[in-house]
Amino acid sequence: MSTLNPAQKKAVEHQNGPLLVLAGAGSGKTRVITQRIARLLERGVPPSAIVALTFTNKAAGEMAERVHGILGAKGSAKRKGGPRGSAGLTICTFHSFGLGVLTRERKQAGSAFTIFDQGDCLGVVKEALRSIDAGKKFDASAVLARISNAKNAFTKPSEFAVREGDLYDEITKEVFPKYESALRTFSAVDFDDLVCEVARIWTDRADVLARWQDRYRYILVDEYQDTNRAQLTLLRLLAEAHKNICVVGDDDQAIYGWRGADVRNILEFEDHFPGADVVKLEDNYRSCKAIIDVANAVIAKRLDSRHQKVLRTSREGEEKITVLVAPTPDIEAEHVAQQIRRRIKDDHVRPRNIAVLYRSNGQAKVIEEALRSEGIGYRLVGGQQFFERKEVKDLLAYLKLAMNRHDEISLRRIVNYPARGVGEASVERLALHALAKGWTMWQAIERVDALDDVSGSAREGCRELEKIVGELRKKILIDGTQASIAARWLADRIGLKTELDANSGSPQIAAKRWANVEALFQTFSRREAREISGQEANRESALETFLNALTLDFSENEEEAKDLVTLSTLHGAKGLEFEIVYLIGCEEGLLPHSRTLDTKTTDVAPQDLEEERRLFYVGVTRAKDRLTLSRCKARGVRGKAVLRTPSRFLSDIPEERVTEVEVTGAPQMAPGELAASANALLAALDALE
Numbered sequence: 001m002s003t004l005n006p007a008q009k010k011a012v013e014h015q016n017g018p019l020l021v022l023a024g025a026g027s028g029k030t031r032v033i034t035q036r037i038a039r040l041l042e043r044g045v046p047p048s049a050i051v052a053l054t055f056t057n058k059a060a061g062e063m064a065e066r067v068h069g070i071l072g073a074k075g076s077a078k079r080k081g082g083p084r085g086s087a088g089l090t091i092c093t094f095h096s097f098g099l100g101v102l103t104r105e106r107k108q109a110g111s112a113f114t115i116f117d118q119g120d121c122l123g124v125v126k127e128a129l130r131s132i133d134a135g136k137k138f139d140a141s142a143v144l145a146r147i148s149n150a151k152n153a154f155t156k157p158s159e160f161a162v163r164e165g166d167l168y169d170e171i172t173k174e175v176f177p178k179y180e181s182a183l184r185t186f187s188a189v190d191f192d193d194l195v196c197e198v199a200r201i202w203t204d205r206a207d208v209l210a211r212w213q214d215r216y217r218y219i220l221v222d223e224y225q226d227t228n229r230a231q232l233t234l235l236r237l238l239a240e241a242h243k244n245i246c247v248v249g250d251d252d253q254a255i256y257g258w259r260g261a262d263v264r265n266i267l268e269f270e271d272h273f274p275g276a277d278v279v280k281l282e283d284n285y286r287s288c289k290a291i292i293d294v295a296n297a298v299i300a301k302r303l304d305s306r307h308q309k310v311l312r313t314s315r316e317g318e319e320k321i322t323v324l325v326a327p328t329p330d331i332e333a334e335h336v337a338q339q340i341r342r343r344i345k346d347d348h349v350r351p352r353n354i355a356v357l358y359r360s361n362g363q364a365k366v367i368e369e370a371l372r373s374e375g376i377g378y379r380l381v382g383g384q385q386f387f388e389r390k391e392v393k394d395l396l397a398y399l400k401l402a403m404n405r406h407d408e409i410s411l412r413r414i415v416n417y418p419a420r421g422v423g424e425a426s427v428e429r430l431a432l433h434a435l436a437k438g439w440t441m442w443q444a445i446e447r448v449d450a451l452d453d454v455s456g457s458a459r460e461g462c463r464e465l466e467k468i469v470g471e472l473r474k475k476i477l478i479d480g481t482q483a484s485i486a487a488r489w490l491a492d493r494i495g496l497k498t499e500l501d502a503n504s505g506s507p508q509i510a511a512k513r514w515a516n517v518e519a520l521f522q523t524f525s526r527r528e529a530r531e532i533s534g535q536e537a538n539r540e541s542a543l544e545t546f547l548n549a550l551t552l553d554f555s556e557n558e559e560e561a562k563d564l565v566t567l568s569t570l571h572g573a574k575g576l577e578f579e580i581v582y583l584i585g586c587e588e589g590l591l592p593h594s595r596t597l598d599t600k601t602t603d604v605a606p607q608d609l610e611e612e613r614r615l616f617y618v619g620v621t622r623a624k625d626r627l628t629l630s631r632c633k634a635r636g637v638r639g640k641a642v643l644r645t646p647s648r649f650l651s652d653i654p655e656e657r658v659t660e661v662e663v664t665g666a667p668q669m670a671p672g673e674l675a676a677s678a679n680a681l682l683a684a685l686d687a688l689e
Contacts, residue, residue: 004032005283007280008031008281011036011246011248011281012032012035012039014036014277014279015039015043017243017244018239018246018269018273018274018277019245019246019247019276019279020266020276020277020278022249022279022281024252024280024282024284025250025252025287025295025311025617025618026285026286026287026311026577027281027283027284027285028285029249029281030063030222031066032281033246034066034070035070036246037050037220038071041071047088047089048089048215049216049217050216051091051097051216051218051220052090052220052221053093053097053219053221054091054094054221054223055093055226056093057093057096059222059575060091060092063091067089067091090216094194094227094231095191095194098194098234099115099194101201102193102198102201105201105208112404113188114186114189114406114407114410115188115190115194116183116186116190116409118191120188120409121179122141125143125144126140128174128178128179129171132171132175134171137171138168143171143172146168146172147172148190148192148259148260149259149260151192151196151230152196153229154196154233158177187407195231196230198234199234199237202234212238213238213240213241214241217242217244219235221235221246221247221248221249223249224247224265225249225250225251225254225261225266226254227261227262227265228260228261229260229262231265232262236272236273243275249266251263251306252302252617253614253617253621254266254611255571255574255611257611263611267305267306282310282311283311283312283313284311284312284313284315285313286315286621287315287623288313288316288318289313289315289317289319290317290318290319290320290321290627291317291321291620291621292311292313293654293657294321294627294654294657295617297652297653298616298620298649298652298653299617301652302614317625320656320657320658321626321653321658322629322658322660322661323586323630323631323653323658323660324629324630324661325630325633325662326632326633326663327632327633327663327664328632328633328634328635329635329636331632331663331664332366332584332585332632333370335630336356336370336584336628337370337371337376339628340354340356340371340374340376341375344376349579349580351376351377351563351564352562352564352566354566354578354580354581355565355566355568355573355578355580355582355622356565356566356582357569357582357583357619358567358568358583358590359569359591360569360585360593363584363590364567367567368380371567377565378567379564379565379567381566381567381568381573381576389513389516391496391500391516394413394417394496395487395496395517395520396547397410397411397413398414398468398469398494403476405440406440406442408440408442411445412427412441414465415445415462415465416461418495420461421457422462422465426454426455426458429451429454430444430445430454433451445465446466468494472489472490472493484524488521491517497514500513500514500517570615570619571615574618576622577622577623577624578622578623578624579623579624580627580628581619581620581626581628582630583616583619583620583629584630585631585632586616586629586631586646587631587632587646588645588646589644591647591649592612592613592649596611596612597609613649616647616649629650631644631650
């Protein structure tokens with residue numbers, strides 16, 4: 001406690017009733033949460049009465065480790081896959097928490113379910129679009145995003161409102177009921193259901209709600225500004241009896257409105273939880289004064305409602321930030337890459353302490369090329385998620401099917417992988433027979449010899465699949481083989497490595513894909529050591545829960561531990577910090593994004609522009625020691641050189657805190673980036689002058 005500042009100490013010492021901790025960037029919010037948990041335990045609150053919720057598995061793991069470090073040998077904090085029976089703390093994501101509640105409640109009701117991940121959900125939407133001959137006309141991801149937002153607002157398909165002239169709303173109105181029907185057919189839930197269904201159960205069943213309220217008497221929430229309506233409803237229900245809810249967040253860092261987060265949740269906390277105490281953490285321990293001055297100046301210009309706070313820092317450093325002005329994106333990238341090389345070579349800065357941030361993924365290509373030309377290694381944040389990779393999903397599908405032979409989505413995924421003669425036509429015949437006879441798809445596989453119109457090769461393939469799944473199930477449930485060992489056996493049994501070698505396009509790609517499979521084996525081993533040990537008496541239930549939890553996990557970037565420069569979108573950089581940050585593309589149309597400037601688009605609302613300001617603020621506050629903001633005078637758009645206007649956020653920065661540097665160089669024609677001729681580009685620049 002002696003190491004905490006007065007505001008932090010006040011937040012930690014508070015015990016009963018609602019508490020809002022407004023934690024400015026770099027103000028030690030995670031420290032406050034973990035110290036607060038330790039303080040509650042010290043005062044005699046049972047660990048099992050505390051639940052701490054956050055948004056990523058990585059954040060939950062770090063929080064659990066910190067609590068364990070504070071408590072030492074006395075601590076019982078573990079990272080939980082959900083709130084199933086444990087004498088320890090529950091520290092997990094909202095979705096993991098919902099999974100635990102839903103698993104327990106549905107098990108008591110005698111019903112099982114499967115979780116559809118993002119790829120599965122997209123597949124359902126694409127199929128629904130194809131069924132109405134709209135498969136090539138609409139982006140399935142955009143339709144799914146609208147469905148997700150509607151579900152989190154507790155909007156039923158029949159209640160979905162179409163905004164006038166919005167074609168995506170119109171198509172979503174058609175797809176939404178088909179999507180929900182498909183989930184019911186497969187006995188599946190999506191990620192949104194893990195929160196929404198729990199809120200519905202608790203709303204409809206007072207006895208069920210009372211049981212969970214009695215269990216969790218102290219609730220802590222990290223990154224509260226990122227909660228949506230469904231999460232708010234869940235929290236209000238759970239906290240209703242004891243009122244002991246502490247939320248930590250910063251409305252100035254609310255940047256996920258596009259995926260359903262509602263900044264009003266933190267702005268209106270005192271209305272939702274009357275009698276709340278409010279503590280402001282305004283001491284920044286991350287950034288030097290010049291960077292904090294820039295951040296304060298930009299965020300003070302917010303036009304929407306906000307909690308008033310001003311960051312302070314005692315860290316000294318360079319007195320000014322740099323604004324880099326380049327003629328074209330390739331020269332901007334070239335100059336940034338050269339500066340990074342000098343920082344690494346001359347100043348001995350570790351590459352892992354340097355980041356290049358940008359608004360959109362499309363900006364990464366030119367900076368990647370520049371770094372490669374300088375021989376600088378880098379990692380991309382926000383690439384494909386580990387559990388979305390085909391080879392990983394295929395292996396998991398076998399294991400899920402072995403545990404739950406009603407899991408039709410997993411069955412359809414691997415019924416003919418690796419190829420065993422059960423083509424699409426055969427699968428549809430099996431599905432029709434199952435529908436006509438009231439069977440599951442797995443029962444159709446088991447009884448394939450009784451079906452007349454299935455080819456001989458398909459029959460043989462079905463028998464082979466039944467044999468593999470049966471052997472796998474026996475190994476795990478009867479022989480007691482650990483899942484990590486069973487998964488290795490399975491990969492060998494289906495010849496997965498041979499399959500990858502033959503169909504990956506190159507030995508390098510095959511090796512990388514097999515490395516992903518090996519990483520999955522290691523994931524099984526780690527999770528078994530943490531969670532499955534000691535639960536052999538209910539091995540089937542434990543493994544089903546384990547596999548569902550894996551569906552919720554996001555990849556820990558394989559290159560995270562390596563000494564590499566980080567390239568990331570501003571959204572992907574949330575929660576990270578670096579000694580040196582380059583924020584490129586500070587231009588109107590990029591930051592703020594052009595979508596927020598188009599008043600003709602029905603999707604755009606005034607608050608979208610303010611979210612862009614908050615996004616800029618998040619980028620600035622990632623920097624600890626040095627910050628460079630860069631922009632271009634011209635940029636290639638559809639093959640033409642288009643003059644660019646500096647971002648409006650640059651004009652909010654005090655002049656005394658800025659050193660402007662203008663660079664020149666011969667424009668290099670990056671493919672697709674600037675197809676205009678050099679003469680046309682120079683003429684455009686002359687006109688700008």
